[in-house]
Amino acid sequence: MKQPCVRIPIMTLLLLMWIAAFPAPAETVYSKPVITGAIPAQVEVTLASGELFLLLSGQDLTIPGNDRKWNARDIRLFVRHSAAGGPWQCLYNRTRNDGNLGDAYFNPPREFGECSYYSWQVELWLPRPIWFSREGTLQFLLIKGKCHGPGANDWTEKIRSNIFDIPVRTDVSGVTRIDSLQPNYYYIHQENPPLLTVNGQLDFGTAVLIDNSECVTVKRVPTSGLIQVKLPPGLLDRQDLHQVRLQDSQGTVSNAKALWVYGPPRVTHIHPEQLRTGMGQTTIKLRYGGLKPDAVRGRVDLLEGPGVCSHPPPSDWEALSASFPANERINIVLDGNWTRCAGTLHLWLVSKAGDCRDSITIVKPTPVVPLRPPAKFSKAPVSARISALGRGFRPQLKRLAHKVVELKPETEIRRDFQSLIKNTLAAAGDSPGASRAALESLKNELEKEIWAQERDKQEQLTAAQREHIRRLMAMLKEMARLQAQAVSTTRH
Numbered sequence: 323m324k325q326p327c328v329r330i331p332i333m334t335l336l337l338l339m340w341i342a343a344f345p346a347p348a349e350t351v352y353s354k355p356v357i358t359g360a361i362p363a364q365v366e367v368t369l370a371s372g373e374l375f376l377l378l379s380g381q382d383l384t385i386p387g388n389d390r391k392w393n394a395r396d397i398r399l400f401v402r403h404s405a406a407g408g409p410w411q412c413l414y415n416r417t418r419n420d421g422n423l424g425d426a427y428f429n430p431p432r433e434f435g436e437c438s439y440y441s442w443q444v445e446l447w448l449p450r451p452i453w454f455s456r457e458g459t460l461q462f463l464l465i466k467g468k469c470h471g472p473g474a475n476d477w478t479e480k481i482r483s484n485i486f487d488i489p490v491r492t493d494v495s496g497v498t499r500i501d502s503l504q505p506n507y508y509y510i511h512q513e514n515p516p517l518l519t520v521n522g523q524l525d526f527g528t529a530v531l532i533d534n535s536e537c538v539t540v541k542r543v544p545t546s547g548l549i550q551v552k553l554p555p556g557l558l559d560r561q562d563l564h565q566v567r568l569q570d571s572q573g574t575v576s577n578a579k580a581l582w583v584y585g586p587p588r589v590t591h592i593h594p595e596q597l598r599t600g601m602g603q604t605t606i607k608l609r610y611g612g613l614k615p616d617a618v619r620g621r622v623d624l625l626e627g628p629g630v631c632s633h634p635p636p637s638d639w640e641a642l643s644a645s646f647p648a649n650e651r652i653n654i655v656l657d658g659n660w661t662r663c664a665g666t667l668h669l670w671l672v673s674k675a676g677d678c679r680d681s682i683t684i685v686k687p688t689p690v691v692p693l694r695p696p697a698k699f700s701k702a703p704v705s706a707r708i709s710a711l712g713r714g715f716r717p718q719l720k721r722l723a724h725k726v727v728e729l730k731p732e733t734e735i736r737r738d739f740q741s742l743i744k745n746t747l748a749a750a751g752d753s754p755g756a757s758r759a760a761l762e763s764l765k766n767e768l769e770k771e772i773w774a775q776e777r778d779k780q781e782q783l784t785a786a787q788r789e790h791i792r793r794l795m796a797m798l799k800e801m802a803r804l805q806a807q808a809v810s811t812t813r814h
Contacts, residue, residue: 353382355464357486361544362525364494366572368454373435374571375526376446378462378486379545384441385466394418395427395469396477399437399444403490405458413437413446428474443545453490460488498568498576499523501547507582509613509675512558517541517550518581520568524549527571532557532581533564561585561612584613586676589669590650597684601661606682608652608669615671615678618644618654622684624665631663639670718742723771726794739768739798743805765802769795 357380365374385393394417400410411434418429435448444464453460464483470476504519517540520530524544530537530551537551549568557564562583568576591609620642622635636659643655652671660667664686671678722738746764772795 350468351386352466352480353386354481355383355466355483356381357383357462357464357483360486360488362494362497362570362572363488363523364497365454365460365488365490366494366497366574367457367490367492368450368572370450372450373447374450374454376448376488377526377544378444378446379442380483380486381442383444383464383483384439394439396467397439398430398465398467398477399439399446400463400465401435401446401448401453402461403453403456403458404461405456405490410463411435415439427469427472428476456490457492458490460490462486462488494572494574497523497572497574498525498528498570500566500568500576500579503566503579503581507584508553508558509584509673510558510561512674515553515558518553518566519548519550520566520579522547522568522576524568525570525572529569531567531569531575534567536569558583584675587612587615587671587673587678589671589678589680592680592682595682597661597667597682598687599661599664599684600658600687602658604656604661606654606656606669608654610650610652610671610678612678613673613675614646614650615644615652615673617672618642618652619670619672620654620656620660621668621670622660622663622665623668624663625684626664633659633662635660635662635665642669718745720771723768723774726772726791726798732794732797735794735798736801739801743802747805762802762806765799768798 357378359379361377361379365376383397385396387393394415397415399413399415401413402408402410412430413434414430414432414436416436416438418427433449434452435446437447438445448454463485465479466481467477467479470478500520500522502521504521505516508515518530518532518537524542524547526542526544528542528544528549529539530549532554535554537554539549539551541548541550543549560583564581564583565578566581567578570576587610589608589610593607594604597604618641619639621637621639623637624631624634645653645655647653654669656667661684663684665684667682667684669680669682671680718738722735722742725735725738742764772791
């Protein structure tokens, strides 16, 4: 059986196809807005006129969609001052004042301030006399809703944010802060110096002060805590230490950070002050001021000419092995070739701010005079007892000799030697001859110990230190002589 033919009008078919081409409108998403931060985080009480710019940041502060101006009709930001006790005031929306869209719809008056919406932040311009003339807390509330018409009440609330507080205080602290500088130093006459970048906490009107002079701002991003400025003219003309601070739009000044403008390196201390030939590998320790050197070089001028030295050290500048164990300190390691011959070692510290040169003499060591053993005292019937006495006091003798060579306080050396004399006399017995012999032996044994200690430290002692040791030895000899004289007088 033949089916009946159903004819659809062409216009109806085209209308159905046009409707099917457009999807159903998506449902509006009213995610809960969350306000998490503000710049500035505190506001100082002021009687000044004008406006203060603030920024609120957070999550889901707008309604998703392509038309920000249309979505702004459905968002209202309210503010109130806790100390004023008044109602919430809705702020004028600048976002809707762009073009004709929204002109016929409700927008609060500008009397209490203005705002502009973005997906993650809200910008505000608030009149100072209304909101910041007294202490208290400024509170913010953002509400998402649905606009049905142009009237003020043609709007239905859907969801509201948390209430976010900003303190308003007579004295604010921690609003502006410097965390770091980049770069943290410059050097004199530096060509094309980079902009000074200050990282920290700042607001949209923050300026950088160097020694209380405001710098020209090139870039300011408070949300990232960054501000870049040009250096003041003449800052790099001389070496100096400067103070960098931030000053925000409320006049609050931050903590200070030091900014050095370095000059060329300058050697302030060198050790050892003199080198000896044949030392082998040695380390020179330098202290310096100014800019850290990029390289250290050295060369040697020979004292007796190149023909005398069979293996002369470098006479042209060569790089030296240098390390920087701490600020303003350099360790230079020399191998034995540099001190093979007498002469002058020249050091060259190279830096971008300029160079520095210093020198150390290389001398031949003074021959050591052979030590003559002290004259032995005449043997007496008590010689065996005196020999045993010397062995018994050997540890005390060594300790006292060590103190002499270590240049311990003279009063301490006197006290220890007096105690040693007392013990020696007590061990020698009542015989005057034994007592005198014991003191003489004590003096000689101590002298030998001191010379032995000094010989071990020969390379470390200066001429002045060796002379001081000789004075201490003379003092100890005199003490022993006076004690022997006292023993002889008393027992006669």
